[in-house]
Amino acid sequence: MSWAAHQFEYYAVQGHLPKRWLGRISFLGIVVGDMSCDFFGKLWAYGFDIDGTHYGPDQPAQWHRGWPGLGVTHSILWAFVLAGIVYLATRSRPWTIGVLLGAGIHVLTDVGDSVGTMLAFPFSTQTFSVGAWAYGVTPAGRNLDAAAYYSSLGFVMDVAWLVLALTGWRCLTREYWRTQIVTADPGAWAWLGRRLPERALVTLYRCWFIYGTCRLIAWTIWAHVLEQHQWDLSWGGPSWIARAEISNPQPLLTIGVVAVVGTLLVLAINALVRSPDRFWRRR
Amino acid sequence: MVLPTSRRIVGVEPTDRPNFDRFFVLVGAGVGGHYLSGVRAFYVRHEYSVIYVVSSVIYIAVALNLRFLLNWIVGPIWPIACMWFVPVVVRRLTGWTDPIPGEPGDATS
Numbered sequence: 001m002s003w004a005a006h007q008f009e010y011y012a013v014q015g016h017l018p019k020r021w022l023g024r025i026s027f028l029g030i031v032v033g034d035m036s037c038d039f040f041g042k043l044w045a046y047g048f049d050i051d052g053t054h055y056g057p058d059q060p061a062q063w064h065r066g067w068p069g070l071g072v073t074h075s076i077l078w079a080f081v082l083a084g085i086v087y088l089a090t091r092s093r094p095w096t097i098g099v100l101l102g103a104g105i106h107v108l109t110d111v112g113d114s115v116g117t118m119l120a121f122p123f124s125t126q127t128f129s130v131g132a133w134a135y136g137v138t139p140a141g142r143n144l145d146a147a148a149y150y151s152s153l154g155f156v157m158d159v160a161w162l163v164l165a166l167t168g169w170r171c172l173t174r175e176y177w178r179t180q181i182v183t184a185d186p187g188a189w190a191w192l193g194r195r196l197p198e199r200a201l202v203t204l205y206r207c208w209f210i211y212g213t214c215r216l217i218a219w220t221i222w223a224h225v226l227e228q229h230q231w232d233l234s235w236g237g238p239s240w241i242a243r244a245e246i247s248n249p250q251p252l253l254t255i256g257v258v259a260v261v262g263t264l265l266v267l268a269i270n271a272l273v274r275s276p277d278r279f280w281r282r283r
Numbered sequence: 284m285v286l287p288t289s290r291r292i293v294g295v296e297p298t299d300r301p302n303f304d305r306f307f308v309l310v311g312a313g314v315g316g317h318y319l320s321g322v323r324a325f326y327v328r329h330e331y332s333v334i335y336v337v338s339s340v341i342y343i344a345v346a347l348n349l350r351f352l353l354n355w356i357v358g359p360i361w362p363i364a365c366m367w368f369v370p371v372v373v374r375r376l377t378g379w380t381d382p383i384p385g386e387p388g389d390a391t392s
Contacts, residue, residue, distance in 0.1 A: 035355070143350065174385075175291070196367065199331065199385060203366040204359075210339060211358035218343045218353055226347065 001113050001135050003149055003219065006034060007212030008161035009105050014181075015168020021097075024273050026185035029086070029098020031208065036082055036099070037106040041070035045137050046145075060137040061115045061244035067125040074110055075121035076261050079103035080268070091281035094185045097272050104265040111254050112157055114236060114243050119257050128257050131236050131249025132157070138242065147223040148241040150216075151231050158216050165209065177205050292391060298322055308391050321390040327381045330370060338365035 010030050017025065045064040047056015057063035065071040072078055083100035086092070110117045116129025136148035149155070170176055182189045192201055203210075223229045232238035236249075294307035306328060308319045326333065342361050346352040370383045382388035 196363075197383075197386065199370070199383070200363055200367040203363045207359035207362050210335065210362045211355070214339050214343050214346070215353055215358060218346050218350075221343070222347055222350065 001115075001137060001145065001149060002109050002154065002157060003146070004158045004212035004216040005109060005154075005161040006038075006106060007208040007215070008158070008165040009109060010034060010102070011165040011171055011209050012161055012168065013101065013105055015165060015171035021269065021273055022180060023184045024094060024097065025101060025269075026092070026094035026098035026188065027181050027205065028185060028188055029095040030102035030105075033079065033082060033099035033102025033104075034106045036103055037073050037078065037110075040073055046142055047139055054139050056139055060139070061135055061246055064137060065110075065115045065117060065127055065135075066246045067118060067121065071118050071125075071127070072121060074107050074117040076104060076107055076119055076265070077121050079107060079265070091279075092187075093272065093275075093280040095188075097269055098185075100265070100272070101269060104261075108258055108262060108265075109157075109161075111258060113154070114245050114249055116247070116249065116254065119254075119261050127246045128254040129245075129247065129249040130251045130254050131245075133237060134241050134243040135245075136241050137244070144241065146219045147227060147229045148238050150219045150223045151229050152237045153233055153235070155220065156233065158212075162213070162216065172206055172209060174202050177202050181205055292328070293318075295328070302326070304328070306390075319390045323381060327379070327384065330384055331366065334365055334369050335362065338362055338369075 010027070013030060014027055041064050044056060045060045047054055047060070049055070057069075059066075062071075063069045065074050079100050082103055083096050086099045087096040090096070107117050107119065111119070111128055112130050112132045113135040114129055114131045114133070115135040116127040116131075118125055119128045120126065133152035133154040134148055136145035138144060150158075171180070189201065192204065196204070224231070230238065230240060232240065236243065291308065292306045293309045295304050297304050300322075303322055303324050305320055305322050308321075310317055310319055338361060342352070342358075352358075373379065374381075374383070385391055
């Protein structure tokens with residue numbers, strides 16, 4: 001489970017796109033693809049209470065990341081299936097690649113916690129995990145999960161993605177938005193531009209960065225100033241929360257699989273970027 | 284959507300009026316490039332930055348007490364709503380005549 005890291009990764013990726021990919025990938029597609037992984041399963045993973053009765057899965061980690069369960073949304077297969085659906089529905093190259101890249105990045109970054117993701121699904125239902133911090137989704141709810149995440153190496157993960165996004169800070173400028181973001185996906189931005197003034201459009205582009213920063217600051221203040229949860233930056237921490245696992249975390253194996261899957265993703269995107277125009281709708 | 288020519292403030296110098304400064308905008312490049320200038324209160328020149336910072340501080344302060352607001356729907360919509368409406372509301376309430384930065388009537392638009 002990563003928190004604000006998922007917001008920062010949109011900008012970290014966009015700000016460091018290879019030149020040959022610039023202007024060919026929809027930023028909004030990256031956002032939609034990234035969000036799709038948690039959209040279907042996250043709410044039920046926490047569950048909710050009505051009149052003292054808790055409704056939710058018995059094993060949140062299995063439901064969210066495993067099989068049987070909705071763990072398929074955290075597999076590289078999901079990224080390709082979603083991109084295939086977008087392609088069939090829109091024939092839009094920027095959106096197809098954007099969704100593929102966004103979902104792929106989400107799946108790869110979620111290997112950091114103790115549960116990990118099913119990177120090799122459907123060939124294997126094993127979850128690959130580095131186990132750097134404890135997966136904290138429990139029936140106790142989101143607050144405990146946030147406290148655990150922002151007391152562990154998860155906090156470091158968020159800050160690292162923030163720093164990576166900031167190293168490509170030019171992608172947050174109005175100039176970049178006008179010259180790279182809009183031109184890559186003129187249809188969607190033109191549609192939005194008929195409804196919103198430019199200052200709101202630029203803020204729409206930046207809003208996940210602002211939200212991620214606020215989220216990082218707010219949860220950290222809440223966990224350590226208001227609630228005074230204990231920091232535990234040891235590997236696999238924090239020790240004060242039950243650590244959920246599906247398969248045993250295997251950091252070295254996971255890094256190897258991430259490298260293979262990441263390479264596959266890059267090759268697929270390269271192929272899509274270079275594919276003949278006749279396969280795509282003209283912009 | 285018709286995208287305006289990209290312009291940005293490239294220079295600022297003080298004026299006789301307190302809190303007001305003259306800004307310069309570079310239009311075009313090369314032989315045809317030229318400067319436009321205008322006078323604007325510094326708080327209008329930095330209006331967007333102020334809105335970003337103040338709206339974020341308000342969001343964090345409120346969300347520390349109402350943590351359900353720290354969700355993926357409210358979180359992104361809040362800065363968009365602030366940036367959309369605050370410049371308009373401020374001008375209505377205060378009677379400012381300064382154009383909204385980047386909008387029609389503004390030298391940087």
